[in-house]
Amino acid sequence: MARKNSINSEISFTYIVKQRKLTLIAALGVTIGISIFIFMNSLTTGFDRKSNESIFKNSPHIRVYKDDNISQPLIKAGTQQAADVIVNPKVIPETNRIVNPQDIADLLRKQPDVKLVTPTVAVSIFYNNGKSQIAGNASGVIIDDADQMFSIQSLMVEGDMESLKTTPNGILLGVGIADKMSAKPGDNISVTSSENVTKVMKVVGLFQTNNSVLDKTKSYINISAAQQLENKNASYVSDINVSVNDFNKAQDYSKRFSHLTGYKAEDWKAANETVVAASRMRTIIITAVSFSILLVAGFGIYNILNMTISQKLNDIAILKAMGFKGKDVIRIFVQQALIIGLMGILIGLGVASLLVWRMAHVFVGGDIGYFPIRFEPWVYLKGSIFGLIITLAAGYIPAKKAANVDPVAIFRK
Amino acid sequence: MEREIMLQADKIGKYFYDPVKFRVLNDISFTVNRGEFVTLVGKSGSGKSTLLYLLSTMDTDYDGSLYIHGEKITGQKQNQLAAIRNEKIGFVFQFHYLLPEFTCLKNVMIPAMRLGKLSRKEIEERAYQKLTLLGLHDQALKPASKLSGGQQQRVAIARALINDPLVIMGDEPTGNLDSKNTQIVFDIFKQLTHELNQTIIAVTHDNDFAEKSDRTIEMQDGKIIAGHT
Numbered sequence: 001m002a003r004k005n006s007i008n009s010e011i012s013f014t015y016i017v018k019q020r021k022l023t024l025i026a027a028l029g030v031t032i033g034i035s036i037f038i039f040m041n042s043l044t045t046g047f048d049r050k051s052n053e054s055i056f057k058n059s060p061h062i063r064v065y066k067d068d069n070i071s072q073p074l075i076k077a078g079t080q081q082a083a084d085v086i087v088n089p090k091v092i093p094e095t096n097r098i099v100n101p102q103d104i105a106d107l108l109r110k111q112p113d114v115k116l117v118t119p120t121v122a123v124s125i126f127y128n129n130g131k132s133q134i135a136g137n138a139s140g141v142i143i144d145d146a147d148q149m150f151s152i153q154s155l156m157v158e159g160d161m162e163s164l165k166t167t168p169n170g171i172l173l174g175v176g177i178a179d180k181m182s183a184k185p186g187d188n189i190s191v192t193s194s195e196n197v198t199k200v201m202k203v204v205g206l207f208q209t210n211n212s213v214l215d216k217t218k219s220y221i222n223i224s225a226a227q228q229l230e231n232k233n234a235s236y237v238s239d240i241n242v243s244v245n246d247f248n249k250a251q252d253y254s255k256r257f258s259h260l261t262g263y264k265a266e267d268w269k270a271a272n273e274t275v276v277a278a279s280r281m282r283t284i285i286i287t288a289v290s291f292s293i294l295l296v297a298g299f300g301i302y303n304i305l306n307m308t309i310s311q312k313l314n315d316i317a318i319l320k321a322m323g324f325k326g327k328d329v330i331r332i333f334v335q336q337a338l339i340i341g342l343m344g345i346l347i348g349l350g351v352a353s354l355l356v357w358r359m360a361h362v363f364v365g366g367d368i369g370y371f372p373i374r375f376e377p378w379v380y381l382k383g384s385i386f387g388l389i390i391t392l393a394a395g396y397i398p399a400k401k402a403a404n405v406d407p408v409a410i411f412r413k
Numbered sequence: 414m415e416r417e418i419m420l421q422a423d424k425i426g427k428y429f430y431d432p433v434k435f436r437v438l439n440d441i442s443f444t445v446n447r448g449e450f451v452t453l454v455g456k457s458g459s460g461k462s463t464l465l466y467l468l469s470t471m472d473t474d475y476d477g478s479l480y481i482h483g484e485k486i487t488g489q490k491q492n493q494l495a496a497i498r499n500e501k502i503g504f505v506f507q508f509h510y511l512l513p514e515f516t517c518l519k520n521v522m523i524p525a526m527r528l529g530k531l532s533r534k535e536i537e538e539r540a541y542q543k544l545t546l547l548g549l550h551d552q553a554l555k556p557a558s559k560l561s562g563g564q565q566q567r568v569a570i571a572r573a574l575i576n577d578p579l580v581i582m583g584d585e586p587t588g589n590l591d592s593k594n595t596q597i598v599f600d601i602f603k604q605l606t607h608e609l610n611q612t613i614i615a616v617t618h619d620n621d622f623a624e625k626s627d628r629t630i631e632m633q634d635g636k637i638i639a640g641h642t
Binding site: 006007010011014018315318319321322323324325326328406407408411412 | 462466469471472491492495496497498499500504506511512514515519523524526527528572584
């Protein structure tokens, strides 16, 4: 059987070699299609990574906290005609503390795929700057855990994150706040909480997230200091932050954690809906554009093959007269398309790498720095597979037509 | 001596439907024996080419039945017919000679490679042998398009012979050749039938060519008017 098919391959090869120019043009189409496809998809992946990075500077994968409850109607409607008696529904004045945080944290730690669990006290505070005050919020954290979660160390621009551990009233300030207060490490500032507790804090370091809202409001303090600012004892915890191994599955875990703990567990996607939606839109647009380009490349192959086939009608008729079956004819031309496609894909992979490499060295500045693009093996694989599928389809349609050529009709002309 | 029947047509009829229904072949029955050189003649429109394409198994839309070497061809599937054409029938055409982008040798080899019974080396040897038989040994490696019309037709005959077919069919095999080349092709056909016992059926409108063949079947208006047996 192999021997019989080898003649089909030989015929396709001869056609390709004898029509070098056409073949090259078709392959070039595929090259452009594939390289743009890979480039644009690497771009989305890069953008997504960058946007996730900036989300995780502030949001944990999953945040477990006490959600506000709304009061229930006092009397439920007994029949369909009657209405519920609603008495002024409002938020039930409960504390936002998590009861028995240690047990809940232990419970969460035991869950599969949970990487890190750390209790946090979130405090709304004012940074006092002479007579004016700057509104903001402080996160009372265990600094080592928080560093693992939000990579604070990498954001530090001045001072030392570690000294927060040795300074009970230490504070890490966002650079925006430090600017307004002209505070630098070593300075003392006073902060006031919503519980009207005022504390003098010692600035031990400044950090910069490149998110200006965060930089102008956020600070990190020790969890004990936060508890004091909230006027609470050492068992007070407002949030439990959880890191999981695969942050893309955070939604699945958050549902489970809600059930498990009885508190609200919110994943990062829910907490950053706008950003996630924007990223989804970007992905849709880029995918649509890159697929269209790939499709155009497919039409290139289709056209060239159609042309070849109408030029080779005599050959096809002769081959069929000599006993070539329909599927042999299909094989000859699909193989031709496949070779064109493979050539185009191979060169396209090279061109894509060149584009990605070049763009990765372009400095954009601002929050982004260098263009957020890098080699994504998965995107290369995806591009090659889609390229092959489109090539096959673009080859099969004209080949099928060639297989249906009636030799008698050609000979009788 | 009882002669071996290579091809048998039994009450074959065919209609053309476009532009109007028209009976192009009417109750055609005849047999061809092994080693016979038969020509089909007739005026334009007499149905001789149509008949040849029916015999060649490429046209399957007809009434009646057709047998090649005792095997019933009528009603077989397209793929089976392709296999039969590959193994048992050789073709020589008027215009559509060869695949122009391949060498003469490759052109001759293609049907044998399609058949796939021999190794490539054996096929190449056989192809050289056939080309030598037709006096084209020295042209073997030239592209087919570089040869003269007469030479191309001889390569086509070599190609038709490569699988040792039961029947060779020619559609105006000399229609496009000058008298010298016509004579050469005729001599080859004569040699093949008489010395190698090859069976040949050819459509021609060249009366000289037809007269010198073993038997002439003359057609008119879709009927055989002379040369049934």
